[in-house]
Amino acid sequence: MNVIQLSESLAQYAQRAVELARDQGADAAEAGMSHDEGLSVTVRLGELESVERQKDRSLGVTVYRGQSKGSASTNDFSDAGISAAVGKALSIAGFTGADRHAGLADPDRLAKDPPDLELFQPWDLDTAGAEQIALTAEQAARDFDRRIENSEGATVSTGGGVRAYANSNGFVGSYASGNHSIVVSVIAAENGSLERDYWYTTSRSPDDLESATDTGRRAAERAVRRLGSRQTETRVVPVLFPPELARSLFGHFVAAISGSAQYRHASFLLDCVGKPVFPSWMQIVEDPHIPRGMGSAPFDAEGVATTARTLVDGGVVQGYVLSSYSARRLGLETTGNAGGVHNLIVEPNAESLDTMLGDLDEAMVVTELLGQGANTVTGDYSRGAAGFWVKNGEIAFPVSEVTIAGNLSDMLRSIRAVGADVDLRSTIRCGTVLVDGLTVAGN
Numbered sequence: 125m126n127v128i129q130l131s132e133s134l135a136q137y138a139q140r141a142v143e144l145a146r147d148q149g150a151d152a153a154e155a156g157m158s159h160d161e162g163l164s165v166t167v168r169l170g171e172l173e174s175v176e177r178q179k180d181r182s183l184g185v186t187v188y189r190g191q192s193k194g195s196a197s198t199n200d201f202s203d204a205g206i207s208a209a210v211g212k213a214l215s216i217a218g219f220t221g222a223d224r225h226a227g228l229a230d231p232d233r234l235a236k237d238p239p240d241l242e243l244f245q246p247w248d249l250d251t252a253g254a255e256q257i258a259l260t261a262e263q264a265a266r267d268f269d270r271r272i273e274n275s276e277g278a279t280v281s282t283g284g285g286v287r288a289y290a291n292s293n294g295f296v297g298s299y300a301s302g303n304h305s306i307v308v309s310v311i312a313a314e315n316g317s318l319e320r321d322y323w324y325t326t327s328r329s330p331d332d333l334e335s336a337t338d339t340g341r342r343a344a345e346r347a348v349r350r351l352g353s354r355q356t357e358t359r360v361v362p363v364l365f366p367p368e369l370a371r372s373l374f375g376h377f378v379a380a381i382s383g384s385a386q387y388r389h390a391s392f393l394l395d396c397v398g399k400p401v402f403p404s405w406m407q408i409v410e411d412p413h414i415p416r417g418m419g420s421a422p423f424d425a426e427g428v429a430t431t432a433r434t435l436v437d438g439g440v441v442q443g444y445v446l447s448s449y450s451a452r453r454l455g456l457e458t459t460g461n462a463g464g465v466h467n468l469i470v471e472p473n474a475e476s477l478d479t480m481l482g483d484l485d486e487a488m489v490v491t492e493l494l495g496q497g498a499n500t501v502t503g504d505y506s507r508g509a510a511g512f513w514v515k516n517g518e519i520a521f522p523v524s525e526v527t528i529a530g531n532l533s534d535m536l537r538s539i540r541a542v543g544a545d546v547d548l549r550s551t552i553r554c555g556t557v558l559v560d561g562l563t564v565a566g567n
Contacts, residue, residue: 127244134298146292159285160178161284230457242415259278265340272348286300304327323339353524363562364557379391418550480541488564510523
């Protein structure tokens with residue numbers, strides 16, 4: 125895939141869609157295009173199980189007649205195909221009511237000189253090479269301990285694509301990005317007890333992936349440690365969320381301060397700007413321009429320039445997460461977050477999970493969360509969980525079939541520490557999080 129040529133080509137198609145929309149009578153128009161290619165190879169118990177190749181492309185066009193809006197999509201990039209999609213969008217706009225908040229992003233907010241963030245780092249990998257890496261990862265897991273009795277497989281994936289966007293305010297832009305990963309899942313058994321666990325590594329660049337051997341061993345270690353798990357008695361204790369799970373807490377926070385949740389009055393943090401939501405030491409920043417960052421982007425889904433900003437300062441919320449539409453609904457300006465946040469960084473005030481354990485007489489370390497029991501409208505939080513019980517600063521035994529319950533407002537205020545063991549595999553970058561006073565419901 126020649127991403128330079130593809131980027132230029134998709135940008136031209138997007139621009140052409142906007143021109144055709146204006147020619148057919150649209151007062152304003154925007155078009156987004158994508159092209160994705162990928163390879164995924166899975167092995168199980170030392171045998172090749174599946175090979176998947178992906179190649180998708182699409183064009184979405186949105187038109188405005190006055191402030192009535194219509195959208196349509198196609199994968200036919202000929203003038204006839206694009207014209208047909210434009211026609212459908214215009215037809216839909218004819219049946220929708222006017223919305224005074226609808227429209228393109230303000231021209232002065234559009235990206236003028238988008239930076240190259242090195243998001244496309246190709247992996248020269250064919251099927252045979254991917255199979256060998258997957259076999260190495262799975263074998264490392266199976267060799268780790270005699271109690272690893274079965275495997276759900278190991279998968280190696282690599283892929284990349286191009287995004288392009290154009291609108292009738294004169295913006296045309298595109299950029300390429302890629303993602304690579306190794307995932308291993310195994311089952312441990314002992315005395316009639318079966319426990320499954322997994323591990324994965326993912327990155328923009330193949331050079332930044334953990335080794336296949338380390339990934340497999342980590343998956344096996346996690347599965348073996350869970351053997352002999354049991355319930356605990358119901359009690360209120362501090363709970364430690366390791367980085368890969370801690371980010372979900374901040375994901376709930378982001379959902380609650382999104383513009384759509386705010387203007388719909390469907391948030392447990394309604395009208396929270398300028399108010400303390402976290403402890404006074406908490407700092408959260410957004411940095412969209414980290415080279416090779418999983419959440420990096422030179423512009424958002426509306427062509428608005430992405431910029432670094434402080435979202436939480438001293439525990440106080442500094443602003444919402446807004447697109448142009450949600451910003452207008454709230455009488456504010458877009459924050460360049462059409463499509464979501466870009467590299468949310470939760471600043472640490474502690475070291476690692478192991479360091480935090482030493483200060484706890486009794487607590488729970490969560491290693492798995494089950495279900496969707498987080499309500500960002502009311503703040504109610506109740507999720508099935510598994511992990512480890514802590515006594516006198518040390519892990520005592522594995523725990524399963526318990527429920528962690530609380531209220532998100534209280535949980536955010538009760539964060540005692542954020543570790544420096546930051547997980548870089550997501551749009552939200554944070555370390556281990558220690559939350560005081562959650563109900564762990566068991567026997």
